[in-house]
Amino acid sequence: MTDDTKPTEYEGTSGGWGSLRGIVQTMAREMSSPGALATLRTQNKTGGFMCTSCAWGKPKHPHAFEFCENGAKATLWELTTRCCTPDFFAEHSVTELRKWSDHDLEQQGRLTHPLRFDQASDRYVPCSWEEAFSAIGAGLKAIEPKSAVFYASGRASLETSYLYALFSRLYGHNNLPDSSNMCHETTSVTLNKLIGSPVGTCVLDDFEQCDAIFFFGQNTGTNSPRFLHPLQKAVERGCKVVTFNPIREKGLLEFTNPQRPGQMLTGRNTQISCQYLQVRAGGDIAAIMGLCKYVLAADEQRGGTVIDHDFIAAHCTGYDAFRAKAEATSWERIEQESGLSRADIEEAGRVYVEADRVIGVYGMGLTQHVHGFENIAMLLNLLLMRGHIGRPGAGICPVRGHSNVQGQRTVGISEKPELVPLDKLAEQFDFDPPRDEGMTTVRVCEGVLDGSVRAFIGLGGNFLRAIPDQGRIEPAWEQLDLTVQIATKLNRSHLFNGRTAYLLPCLGRSEEDMQAGGPQTVTVEDSFSHIHGSLGHRQPASEHLKSELAIVAGIAKTTLSANPKLRWDEWTDDYGLVRDLIAETYHEQFHDMNARMFEPGGFYRGNDARERIWKTESGKAEFTAPEMLAATDVADADGRYRLVTVRSNDQFNTTIYGYSDRMRGIEGKRDVILISPVDIERAGLAAGQRVSLVGDAGDQHLRRIDDLEIVPFDLPAGTIVGYYPELNPLIALAHHDRNSKTPASKAVPVRIEKVG
Numbered sequence: 080m081t082d083d084t085k086p087t088e089y090e091g092t093s094g095g096w097g098s099l100r101g102i103v104q105t106m107a108r109e110m111s112s113p114g115a116l117a118t119l120r121t122q123n124k125t126g127g128f129m130c131t132s133c134a135w136g137k138p139k140h141p142h143a144f145e146f147c148e149n150g151a152k153a154t155l156w157e158l159t160t161r162c163c164t165p166d167f168f169a170e171h172s173v174t175e176l177r178k179w180s181d182h183d184l185e186q187q188g189r190l191t192h193p194l195r196f197d198q199a200s201d202r203y204v205p206c207s208w209e210e211a212f213s214a215i216g217a218g219l220k221a222i223e224p225k226s227a228v229f230y231a232s233g234r235a236s237l238e239t240s241y242l243y244a245l246f247s248r249l250y251g252h253n254n255l256p257d258s259s260n261m262c263h264e265t266t267s268v269t270l271n272k273l274i275g276s277p278v279g280t281c282v283l284d285d286f287e288q289c290d291a292i293f294f295f296g297q298n299t300g301t302n303s304p305r306f307l308h309p310l311q312k313a314v315e316r317g318c319k320v321v322t323f324n325p326i327r328e329k330g331l332l333e334f335t336n337p338q339r340p341g342q343m344l345t346g347r348n349t350q351i352s353c354q355y356l357q358v359r360a361g362g363d364i365a366a367i368m369g370l371c372k373y374v375l376a377a378d379e380q381r382g383g384t385v386i387d388h389d390f391i392a393a394h395c396t397g398y399d400a401f402r403a404k405a406e407a408t409s410w411e412r413i414e415q416e417s418g419l420s421r422a423d424i425e426e427a428g429r430v431y432v433e434a435d436r437v438i439g440v441y442g443m444g445l446t447q448h449v450h451g452f453e454n455i456a457m458l459l460n461l462l463l464m465r466g467h468i469g470r471p472g473a474g475i476c477p478v479r480g481h482s483n484v485q486g487q488r489t490v491g492i493s494e495k496p497e498l499v500p501l502d503k504l505a506e507q508f509d510f511d512p513p514r515d516e517g518m519t520t521v522r523v524c525e526g527v528l529d530g531s532v533r534a535f536i537g538l539g540g541n542f543l544r545a546i547p548d549q550g551r552i553e554p555a556w557e558q559l560d561l562t563v564q565i566a567t568k569l570n571r572s573h574l575f576n577g578r579t580a581y582l583l584p585c586l587g588r589s590e591e592d593m594q595a596g597g598p599q600t601v602t603v604e605d606s607f608s609h610i611h612g613s614l615g616h617r618q619p620a621s622e623h624l625k626s627e628l629a630i631v632a633g634i635a636k637t638t639l640s641a642n643p644k645l646r647w648d649e650w651t652d653d654y655g656l657v658r659d660l661i662a663e664t665y666h667e668q669f670h671d672m673n674a675r676m677f678e679p680g681g682f683y684r685g686n687d688a689r690e691r692i693w694k695t696e697s698g699k700a701e702f703t704a705p706e707m708l709a710a711t712d713v714a715d716a717d718g719r720y721r722l723v724t725v726r727s728n729d730q731f732n733t734t735i736y737g738y739s740d741r742m743r744g745i746e747g748k749r750d751v752i753l754i755s756p757v758d759i760e761r762a763g764l765a766a767g768q769r770v771s772l773v774g775d776a777g778d779q780h781l782r783r784i785d786d787l788e789i790v791p792f793d794l795p796a797g798t799i800v801g802y803y804p805e806l807n808p809l810i811a812l813a814h815h816d817r818n819s820k821t822p823a824s825k826a827v828p829v830r831i832e833k834v835g
């Protein structure tokens with residue numbers, strides 16, 4: 080290998096001094112306000128506020144600093160002293176701002192005033208809250224409710240989310256897509272269908288008891304770094320970690336614990352994965368099929384003692400068809416589709432068979448595929464074979480993204496009316512809720528294109544930047560009648576406006592939320608179905624901010640006709656009253672919510688599948704036999720690559736903090752294509768060369784991004800990697816999971832074009 084094609088990599092470990100340096104650099108970059116460090120100390124602790132970064136569980140006995148580099152970045156990002164005031168908007172037209180990068184837009188700091196978009200001057204101008212609420216109410220009253228969409232990015236609290244969903248149904252629609260529709264909706268649909276639980280079955284304690292953890296497509300070191308602590312402890316007591324991921328992600332290879340002075344000073348680290356299998360993008364169905372074949376063979380050899388036949392007989396359906404499928408699938412095809420050797424898969428199979436208690440962990444590497452359903456269903460097959468659902472120390476563990484994304488679904492933000500207790504709501508609020516299916520994210524995009532969507536409210540997030548096929552949808556967006564964005568910082572979604580448009584600035588979670596009834600607490604649900612109270616203490620970034628709950632209530636009041644059951648003002652004064660409503664609607668899970676919300680470690684709302692109660696159509700846990708071995712429908716062809724879009728270590732979704740992907744060894748740039756040296760050579764490319772990526776979806780639309788740099792990287796042949804959201808315009812809207820409609824941001828078919 081010449082120096083030129085030597086793969087890029089990071090010499091350090093995950094955690095360690097690099098992560099501390101990351102925090103210090105962030106404090107300087109965000110011009111953090113005084114006292115920001117004191118605020119970090121209360122993060123994820125009882126009586127403090129819950130981190131706005133990932134949804135990883137908050138332990139009963141937190142560390143002195145129960146936050147990670149990226150959690151600190153998220154908080155410091157919110158606590159910046161920079162402000163994006165009306166003066167900024169007087170200076171810059173909205174059209175001009177479209178040329179700015181995601182990083183530069185958010186770097187302007189916190190939004191400080193409610194703003195109205197003025198078409199004539201192409202600028203945002205300040206307005207009063209009263210004006211905004213009454214114009215939005217009038218706008219919503221002027222259209223057919225079913226043509227409006229209420230989007231939510233998974234951060235807003237349970238209280239706000241409950242009221243937002245209630246408002247949408249009182250107004251007349253179930254169009255409540257959530258960021259989850261681009262994320263773990265595949266989980267919600269698959270797990271719900273097959274084991275009767277839309278969420279994972281594990282709790283944090285399971286990681287203290289498991290013997291093996293199988294990881295599929297989840298980048299722990301960057302996206303849920305607090306998970307590295309229980310992981311390190313598990314490995315140290317002998318638990319085996321086996322990872323399937325096309326990228327050798329640092330956090331799953333080794334970890335230096337910044338909370339342990341010994342490790343920091345000696346530079347010793349903990350080896351995390353005992354085996355690391357670089358599966359091709361979209362190759363997991365095949366890889367897991369291989370594991371299952373190994374288990375079947377081992378069971379045969381050991382007289383039926385490997386598979387939990389009693390559990391299967393008592394609790395499962397579909398086993399025979401699944402088994403027949405596994406037996407009929409050849410190793411040759413498994414090797415070809417997974418890109419892994421039979422010997423490697425069998426070695427991983429041995430770890431699985433020898434472990435008493437196994438947890439299957441996964442993230443976007445399984446959910447964001449055209450056959451994401453089958454990916455997760457295969458992982459379930461594997462776990463069910465040895466009865467790993469419904470036992471302590473075992474289970475399926477989807478690692479959720481946004482800090483309250485799971486909770487938003489729990490309290491009613493769902494486009495699927497069958498998942499919401501509508502009869503109960505009807506009784507509580509004396510109305511007739513809409514019963515028809517609402518829109519998913521993909522359906523919203525189609526509706527914007529065909530003109531059937533007329534209004535959009537965004538409760539946080541950056542919808543237009545997070546979705547696929549932006550090149551087609553951005554222009555259509557401006558045909559909407561009404562767009563409303565509730566946000567903390569300026570982003571690209573705020574630059575495409577309907578005929579009437581408002582940008583409403585809100586409090587962040589670390590800030591004090593003072594209402595007539597005193598400072599207010601909010602609650603969130605973590606990945607393990609535990610609910611935590613969160614109390615912000617910081618002084619708000621501007622005196623003009625309102626809380627998300629107050630904004631939702633303000634819009635609801637001007638939109639809906641009076642109903643004595645709707646006490647928007649009282650609910651705004653005292654969020655405890657909203658928690659009483661949640662406890663009434665979801666009694667079993669949320670009873671005594673006000674009393675329980677500050678329990679250390681959070682209160683658990685329970686999970687039926689964990690108790691082996693299967694709320695599925697068959698009343699059993701369901702094995703499935705997939706019809707395909709690749710998670711994509713696009714055949715392999717010469718010059719066609721499977722593009723995986725991922726996050727760097729210096730971003731939170733579309734929020735780009737900076738240009739350092741430290742743990743992958745990439746610095747100062749995001750306009751890159753990571754590609755294996757073998758592919759570079761085969762395609763006649765060179766490291767550092769600038770090329771274009773072209774979508775290869777096979778439809779009539781041109782999708783193209785120019786001027787990307789070729790970076791040699793240790794990857795399986797045919798799999799290439801680039802950054803989300805810059806590469807989103809390459810993803811066709813039709814490229815989504817067939818069952819859940821989650822956009823397939825992984826294994827996107829593309830071609831590389833040389834310039835000139």
Ligand SMILES: Nc1nc2c(c(=O)[nH]1)N[C@H]1C(S)=C(S)[C@@H](COP(=O)(O)OP(=O)(O)OC[C@H]3O[C@@H](n4cnc5c(=O)[nH]c(N)nc54)[C@H](O)[C@@H]3O)O[C@H]1N2
Pocket residue numbers: 132133134149262263295296297298299301302303323324325326328358359360361362363441442443444445479480481723724725726728730731732733825826
């Ligand atoms: N710091 C930080 N934390 C975050 C976020 C953030 O942006 N920044 N985002 C939050 C959100 S909303 C979410 S959903 C989560 C996302 O967290 P992750 O689920 O980790 O999502 P990605 O960054 O998309 O990384 C996906 C991983 O899957 C691997 N992968 C890709 N394709 C395949 C495949 O076909 N098979 C397998 N086995 N692996 C594959 C990639 O190499 C990568 O390691 O993180 C949350 N936490």
Ligand SMILES: Nc1nc2c(c(=O)[nH]1)N[C@H]1C(S)=C(S)[C@@H](COP(=O)(O)OP(=O)(O)OC[C@H]3O[C@@H](n4cnc5c(=O)[nH]c(N)nc54)[C@H](O)[C@@H]3O)O[C@H]1N2
Pocket residue numbers: 185232233234258259261262263443447480481538539540541542545546565566567568569570585586587588627724725726731732733734803804806807810824
């Ligand atoms: N290609 C590709 N596309 C993807 C993905 C991928 O892996 N690849 N991942 C998908 C996933 S998993 C997700 S979850 C989505 C994310 O989609 P979204 O959740 O819509 O996007 P975010 O980038 O998290 O939103 C960032 C914005 O949220 C606002 N914000 C931050 N904090 C607050 C707050 O406290 N309140 C309010 N009201 N606003 C706030 C800020 O204005 C900020 O600009 O993207 C999806 N898109």
Ligand SMILES: [Mo]
Pocket residue numbers: 258261262263479480481
């Ligand atoms: Mo997500």
